[in-house]
Amino acid sequence: MRMPKLTAFLTATAVFASALTLAARADEVHVLNWKGYGADEPWAIAAFEKATGNKVVNDFFNSEQEMLTKLRTNPALYDVVMINAAFNDQAMAEKLIQPIDVSKIPNYADISPDKAGSPMLARDGKVYGVPWVWGLTALAINEKSFETPPTSIAEMWNEAHKGRVTIRDDAVEGVQFGAIATGQNINEIKDMEAVKSKLTSLMPQIKTFWSSENDWNQMVASNQIDIGTYWSGSADRAKTHFKLPVSLVIPREGAVAWLDAFSIPAGAKNVAGAEAFINYMIDPKFYVEWVTKVGAPVSANTKAVAALPEDAFNRKVMGDPDVAKRIQFQAPITDAQREAYLALWQELKVNVK
Amino acid sequence: MAGQVVTGSRSGLRSALPLLLPAYLWLTVAIFLPLSAMVFFSFMTELPLSGRAWSFTLDNYATFFSQGLYWTLLLASLRLGLEVTLWCVVIGYPAAYVLAKVFRGRSREAIFLLVILPFWSNGLVRIFSWAMVLREGGILDTALNAVLPFKINIDLMYSYPAVIIGLVHSYVPYMVLTCYLTLQAIDDSLIEAGRSLGASRLQMLKRVIIPLSMPGLVAGAALIFVPVVGSFMEPRILGGRTGTFYGTVIEDQFVAVFNWPLGAALSFILLAVVLVILALASPVLKRVA
Numbered sequence: 014m015r016m017p018k019l020t021a022f023l024t025a026t027a028v029f030a031s032a033l034t035l036a037a038r039a040d041e042v043h044v045l046n047w048k049g050y051g052a053d054e055p056w057a058i059a060a061f062e063k064a065t066g067n068k069v070v071n072d073f074f075n076s077e078q079e080m081l082t083k084l085r086t087n088p089a090l091y092d093v094v095m096i097n098a099a100f101n102d103q104a105m106a107e108k109l110i111q112p113i114d115v116s117k118i119p120n121y122a123d124i125s126p127d128k129a130g131s132p133m134l135a136r137d138g139k140v141y142g143v144p145w146v147w148g149l150t151a152l153a154i155n156e157k158s159f160e161t162p163p164t165s166i167a168e169m170w171n172e173a174h175k176g177r178v179t180i181r182d183d184a185v186e187g188v189q190f191g192a193i194a195t196g197q198n199i200n201e202i203k204d205m206e207a208v209k210s211k212l213t214s215l216m217p218q219i220k221t222f223w224s225s226e227n228d229w230n231q232m233v234a235s236n237q238i239d240i241g242t243y244w245s246g247s248a249d250r251a252k253t254h255f256k257l258p259v260s261l262v263i264p265r266e267g268a269v270a271w272l273d274a275f276s277i278p279a280g281a282k283n284v285a286g287a288e289a290f291i292n293y294m295i296d297p298k299f300y301v302e303w304v305t306k307v308g309a310p311v312s313a314n315t316k317a318v319a320a321l322p323e324d325a326f327n328r329k330v331m332g333d334p335d336v337a338k339r340i341q342f343q344a345p346i347t348d349a350q351r352e353a354y355l356a357l358w359q360e361l362k363v364n365v366k
Numbered sequence: 367m368a369g370q371v372v373t374g375s376r377s378g379l380r381s382a383l384p385l386l387l388p389a390y391l392w393l394t395v396a397i398f399l400p401l402s403a404m405v406f407f408s409f410m411t412e413l414p415l416s417g418r419a420w421s422f423t424l425d426n427y428a429t430f431f432s433q434g435l436y437w438t439l440l441l442a443s444l445r446l447g448l449e450v451t452l453w454c455v456v457i458g459y460p461a462a463y464v465l466a467k468v469f470r471g472r473s474r475e476a477i478f479l480l481v482i483l484p485f486w487s488n489g490l491v492r493i494f495s496w497a498m499v500l501r502e503g504g505i506l507d508t509a510l511n512a513v514l515p516f517k518i519n520i521d522l523m524y525s526y527p528a529v530i531i532g533l534v535h536s537y538v539p540y541m542v543l544t545c546y547l548t549l550q551a552i553d554d555s556l557i558e559a560g561r562s563l564g565a566s567r568l569q570m571l572k573r574v575i576i577p578l579s580m581p582g583l584v585a586g587a588a589l590i591f592v593p594v595v596g597s598f599m600e601p602r603i604l605g606g607r608t609g610t611f612y613g614t615v616i617e618d619q620f621v622a623v624f625n626w627p628l629g630a631a632l633s634f635i636l637l638a639v640v641l642v643i644l645a646l647a648s649p650v651l652k653r654v655a
Binding site: 075076078079081082182183184216219220221222224235236237348351352355356359360362363365 | 433435438439501502503504523524602605606607608609610615618619621622623624625
């Protein structure tokens with residue numbers, strides 16, 4: 014007697030729960046992005062919802078691998094996904110994302126041609142990613158520790174900063190940083206031994222490996238570090254939003270640049286809503302507000318950057334043609350390369366113990 | 367129901383089944399199935415997601431033996447486990463003794479509460495609190511410099527001792543609880559008898575109290591040693607550049623490069639090593655217990 018009743022109850026609960034998750038309303042836009050990265054700003058969501066009548070549902074990932082896994086395991090759940098251009102190719106090859114009809118995205122016309130034309134975002138003449146923002150993995154300094162900002166990457170190896178240097182705990186970033194320090198192309202590292210010995214000599218300088226913006230900002234706030242690798246948008250946020258003595262340095266040897274783009278997952282239920290959301294995200298009005306209130310990387314939309322004040326960091330420094338010459342954009346990395354980089358990185362970390 | 371039990375062990379099992387079923391169902395679904403899946407993964411070349419080709423292989427296990435890195439890390443993690451367990455004994459055992467034999471009634475309850483209080487807070491919160499205490503210019507540094515007449519510089523953050531401190535703090539309640547249970551069970555008249563026969567305090571401890579409470583010590587040590595060897599959160603946050611251990615490398619395989627097969631293989635090697643250690647130790651421990 015009891016058991017059938019219980020079974021019925023459990024079945025009913027399961028059906029109800031799955032109905033809840035599956036019945037994404039037609040006017041909902043499910044967005045997958047890093048947390049605290051523009052698309053989940055409450056003021057932005059409110060403005061977008063008011064303007065288009067779409068409701069935004071945010072979901073987050075903590076690594077590119079997690080993002081790909083979420084797309085693989087939840088087909089047709091998300092309508093918009095933010096993908097680093099270096100991973101776009103993989104998502105495209107696995108048929109996780111669909112071609113985008115850019116004629117439905119009015120602001121697409123204002124995206125700078127070099128970003129829109131990036132070979133990483135297109136295949137067979139179809140667009141698979143709309144460039145959103147780009148930025149650098151460069152150096153940032155604790156202003157209290159420097160009278161004049163350094164200009165060379167060699168400052169990381171300076172004995173004076175022993176035990177007060179930080180670097181992100183990320184094998185790919187670490188190895189590419191080593192490539193720049195040894196004057197190599199980050200996408201075609203020929204002399205891996207040189208990278209390894211350069212990074213080996215950096216290890217004794219390191220205080221700790223950072224993994225989130227919060228780590229970095231905490232260490233500066235408590236004056237524990239002088240210099241370290243950092244993302245341009247995060248350095249801007251640390252200064253604007255958290256009022257910390259942080260400033261970004263783009264070393265003369267160069268820096269790693271990345272491009273973030275929006276894509277529409279295969280099987281998205283609300284493609285029209287997704288197009289509207291992407292259009293809003295690359296709109297100058299949203300961008301200026303994002304930079305002013307929170308701090309952000311550089312928009313791929315030329316009109317959005319032009320709408321910033323003349324002396325804004327993202328316009329003055331990042332827009333400097335001299336900087337453009339120095340930076341190297343990340344190209345896709347194969348799984349085998351990624352594993353080789355991790356093996357090297359782990360070896361470095363073990364040998365320092 | 368009682369009548370059925372009397373009729374024989376078969377029907378005894380049958381009547382016990384509804385009672386056992388939830389626990390075993392839970393163990394099957396939550397532990398056995400995922401663990402079997404992980405064993406399966408550890409022999410694969412790729413995860414079978416989105417139609418990638420995969421096959422069976424032993425390479426993941428071979429990787430462990432072909433690279434000295436994993437051995438070094440495993441030994442470092444085992445050493446960490448031993449050190450943390452030792453400190454937990456040094457700190458936890460006397461506390462358990464005082465709780466079991468000195469305090470009575472209300473004051474025992476109050477102290478007991480203080481011991482298990484850390485269990486109720488989230489592990490991450492505890493670690494980040496330690497980060498605030500241990501760093502240069504942190505709470506410990508400031509407090510000591512405010513009291514002491516001379517200037518000292520305490521910066522334990524991002525070091526091996528910081529990892530030990532964090533882990534000992536997290537795991538010492540296990541030692542206190544298990545030792546408390548066995549110490550409390552020791553009949554006071556045995557202690558009185560020993561004393562009346564002229565045993566010194568040290569002799570009492572060595573000949574009566576420690577042998578009788580050995581099961582608690584062993585249980586506590588096993589409860590602490592096993593998770594500490596595989597720990598990754600504390601070393602990562604508190605250890606800084608010295609914070610790379612076997613557990614953090616496994617985490618990297620799962621999170622950073624999405625190489626679940628290798629991560630799973632490394633985990634099972636750890637499991638095997640821990641089981642071997644416990645098996646080797648068990649006759650010795652049984653004898654003393």
